[in-house]
Amino acid sequence: MKLLAVNGSPRAASSNTEILLNAFSSGFLENSQHEISRGYITRPDELLELYGNADHVIIAFPLYTDAMPAQVLEFLEVISQQRGHKTLGWIIQSGFPESCHSLPVTRYLESLAAQLGHDCSGTVIKGGVEGIQVKPRWMVRPLLKAFFQLGRSYSLDGRFCEEMVKRLHRPEKLHPLAAAWFRALIALGIPDTYWRVMLKKHGAHTGRFDAPYL
Numbered sequence: 001m002k003l004l005a006v007n008g009s010p011r012a013a014s015s016n017t018e019i020l021l022n023a024f025s026s027g028f029l030e031n032s033q034h035e036i037s038r039g040y041i042t043r044p045d046e047l048l049e050l051y052g053n054a055d056h057v058i059i060a061f062p063l064y065t066d067a068m069p070a071q072v073l074e075f076l077e078v079i080s081q082q083r084g085h086k087t088l089g090w091i092i093q094s095g096f097p098e099s100c101h102s103l104p105v106t107r108y109l110e111s112l113a114a115q116l117g118h119d120c121s122g123t124v125i126k127g128g129v130e131g132i133q134v135k136p137r138w139m140v141r142p143l144l145k146a147f148f149q150l151g152r153s154y155s156l157d158g159r160f161c162e163e164m165v166k167r168l169h170r171p172e173k174l175h176p177l178a179a180a181w182f183r184a185l186i187a188l189g190i191p192d193t194y195w196r197v198m199l200k201k202h203g204a205h206t207g208r209f210d211a212p213y214l
């Protein structure tokens with residue numbers, strides 16, 4: 001198997017997608033004779049060449065405003081013009097913890113693989129990935145372990161393990177008690193802390209309510 005893992009984040013090597021793909025790749029390479037190459041949506045020419053040499057392709061990207069980043073769509077438009085049979089798999093990761101936000105784009109991607117005449121090795125949806133670069137290591141370890149195992153099992157049969165996909169998918173919707181707890185945290189402004197820090201870091205905090213088009 002010649003696998004290409006595509007990082008579909010505009011943040012490229014400094015993205016959360018990269019962290020998940022690093023764990024996946026380590027698992028994939030642990031005991032396997034297979035090859036894996038890594039491509040970036042931010043380097044489309046190089047990516048297309050890597051795509052041509054692969055028989056399995058996994059496209060991993062963050063959910064941005066409930067959709068895929070524009071560069072990923074552009075790449076899909078380009079490869080949809082190309083001939084040749086491949087096995088395509090998808091990893092969608094998002095900030096919100098509920099995987100339901102990623103379901104519409106998932107349906108689109110799976111039907112696209114079929115329309116293009118490719119096999120689909122599955123779709124992994126993982127919510128709650130926002131902040132993994134600032135969380136303590138022990139909080140992120142279970143997630144990285146899950147992606148390591150996902151990579152290891154992919155190396156065995158060229159598919160995402162359905163059991164692991166189901167586990168990563170949870171929760172599709174927050175339990176009502178968890179949702180009530182979250183609403184209380186929102187009322188206290190706690191989930192906004194990260195964004196306040198980011199706005200201040202980039203000198204945009206004082207202008208956060210600007211509405212230039214009004």
Ligand SMILES: Cc1cc2nc3c(=O)[nH]c(=O)nc-3n(C[C@H](O)[C@H](O)[C@H](O)COP(=O)(O)O)c2cc1C
Pocket residue numbers: 009010011014015016017018061062063064065066067093094095096097101129130131
């Ligand atoms: C412009 C932008 C839009 C986003 N929109 C969503 C969204 O609609 N739903 C969601 O759950 N997370 C959203 N997020 C959060 C990202 O999906 C999340 O932080 C992800 O882990 C970023 O991955 P990356 O570092 O690989 O780009 C958004 C982030 C950005 C920067």
